[in-house]
Amino acid sequence: MTGVPARVFIARLAGIAVFDPAGDQVGRVRDVVVALRLGSRPPRVLGLVVEVSPRRPVFLPITRVTVIEADAIVFDGRLNVRRFEKRESETLVIAEMLDRTVRLVEGDDPVAVVDVAMEPTRTRDWLVSKVAVRRIKGGRNGRPGRGRTPLRRPGGETMVIDWDAVHGFSAVEHGQGAAGLIAAFERMKPADLAGIVHELTAKRRSEVAAALDDERLADVLEELPQDDQIEILGRLEVDRAADVLEAMDPDDAADLLGELPTEQRERLLTLMEPQEAAPVRRLLTYPDDSAGGLMTTEPVVVPPDATVAEALARIRNPDLNPALAAQVYVCRPPTATPTGRYLGTVHFQRLLREPPPTLVSGIVDSELDPLRPAVSLQAVAMYLAAYNLAAGAVVDENGHLLGSITIDDVLDHLLPADWRENVMDATAEAVADPEEEALRGGRSGLTT
Structure with missing residues (x-):
């Protein structure tokens, strides 16, 4: 494999352009797929999730990547356009591993995952070799682990350690943060970030919503399918839900509130600032398919x-x-x-x-x-x-x-009511890729 560095931190790949050998851009990196393995063996990198037009995720085997640079990835030109679907045996690094709380093998101190690094092997495989972590304040039970030196570094500096120096990636974590995931995609347009959020599990969607500020969450909600909007809004604390609705365009807020039960809608409108709620209430008085129901109340x-x-x-x-x-x-x-x-x-x-x-x-x-x-x-x-x-x-x-x-x-x-979801879930006919199937292997359980 040519043009490949000795170590690549995966969070830095988010949003990087992907080019074919002719120099034509085919998409951007959304995530990296790995297979966790039993014991302390480092995960095997299977490939990249690349978003191609129109906002469709596809799988690019890591064996087809020829160049990895700070602002570009080049592959050999072979790309199966079948829509990517994550299998049970697979883990998405950016969506699922960043922000996790894991523990050090020595001392059992909890640490937060900031990033993970992958390295190529002599056999052209890639393995996750390093983990960048930040100590969670207070350590276990509020104290550093016995026999361990605290991982504090001046200015909150992160610490890069070997993969086998931590454990806990395979456990289900409740309350996982999303700061790292959001940072990885901070330059994305709201519509593109909405595509990422749509693909996440309900648990991760809630965690991302909790981590986004009100303005950014409002922008993303406006680009999501209606079912996702209702689900995310319903999982927010009611006071915050009202704040997010205030940050949305009045017409989008009215469309969302119009799909809620009357009691819930009125409660949210009551919690909104009166000057923010007033135009939304006016819009709700018009039929959905009329000019009054479609307009925005904030023109120039x-x-x-x-x-x-x-x-x-x-x-x-x-x-x-x-x-x-x-x-x-x-x-x-x-x-x-x-x-x-x-x-x-x-x-x-x-x-x-x-x-x-x-x-x-x-x-x-x-x-x-x-x-x-x-x-x-x-x-x-x-x-x-x-x-x-x-x-x-x-x-x-x-x-x-x-x-x-x-x-x-x-x-x-x-457009049809589900057009946003159709764009995000768009599929293309494609035959099975033997190399991809061989690389990704089975569909359940940890890889041995």
């Missing part, structure tokens, strides 16, 4: 005396949905929905063509009729298609802007 709104420069500064917000950033709505104060009188829309391309000091009131498009909240989903789709829009204003009968409906929300509701 400016007063008529705002300048082009001010409007452009608003849509440059990196946290803004690209579809929402495609236009600015001009309304008389107040500019929080429901606003004062709606005057019209200024599209971002028009903003780019005008001098920065220009007032938006002078370039507003007032000829395009806005949508009414009772308009059907089909009518909304035809409206956006007819006028080549990424979003459209939703205005009540008194001329107040209620919100904006974006093309992504329309597609979300036009």
Whole structure:
């Protein structure tokens, strides 16, 4: 095997691009599959889980990897596109081994797993040889293990030890953390992290949800299938569930709350801050398949005396949905929905063509009729298609802007209800790979 380092820490592989011999990227590393073995024998590395388009995990045998670098992995070009399914005899390093609490063989002190390292052998196999651990404060019963020197290091430095110096990886652990897993995928987009979360067991999903901050968890929830959303929200403490709902876009929060029993929905709405709950309550009054039920209540709104420069500064917000950033709505104060009188829309391309000091009131498009909240989903789709829009204003009968409906929300509701799950679970026809089957072996029990 060429271009392979003597030791690779596995958590650092998360998200690394995978290339074929021609230099074309085929996907990114999601995880590493190992087989635990009896006794203190180091686990055997079977291969990589690589995510290929469209968000489908496939198995890449480690024997086909030719180069491992800090920012790229190259394989020999042979890849079975059959969807990866973990077998009972297999363990996912990033999803299942990071953050575990294991114990030192000498002294039985508990330590937390920060990372594990794999090394190649002369026979082209890879074995997990080292474990990076951090001492759990207080040790066993609050004291260091007898006859042992505490593993403390200045500044919380981790300690790299041999695989056979710890035990406990095969035991079921309740309350396992998820900081290491989250750190491994911290640069992922919410939709991609949602794909990872969807593949985890219910236990690990709960642990990841507990470790994510409210904003990040809200972003991930918005990208998950509805069943996963309900499961995760139901496992959170009720006060935290309300905080997460506050961090979600109001339309997504309303969609999720609309699937909950009335009593649970009302309890969560009551726990939310009144100013955060108010737009969600308004959205819940509209049918799901109407413009009112599909809109977001947080479009970009400016007063008529705002300048082009001010409007452009608003849509440059990196946290803004690209579809929402495609236009600015001009309304008389107040500019929080429901606003004062709606005057019209200024599209971002028009903003780019005008001098920065220009007032938006002078370039507003007032000829395009806005949508009414009772308009059907089909009518909304035809409206956006007819006028080549990424979003459209939703205005009540008194001329107040209620919100904006974006093309992504329309597609979300036009596609089958389980489209997110279908994307994550997408399969491709593929014949069995003899090399893969030989490498992965049986389907149950520890490898001997």
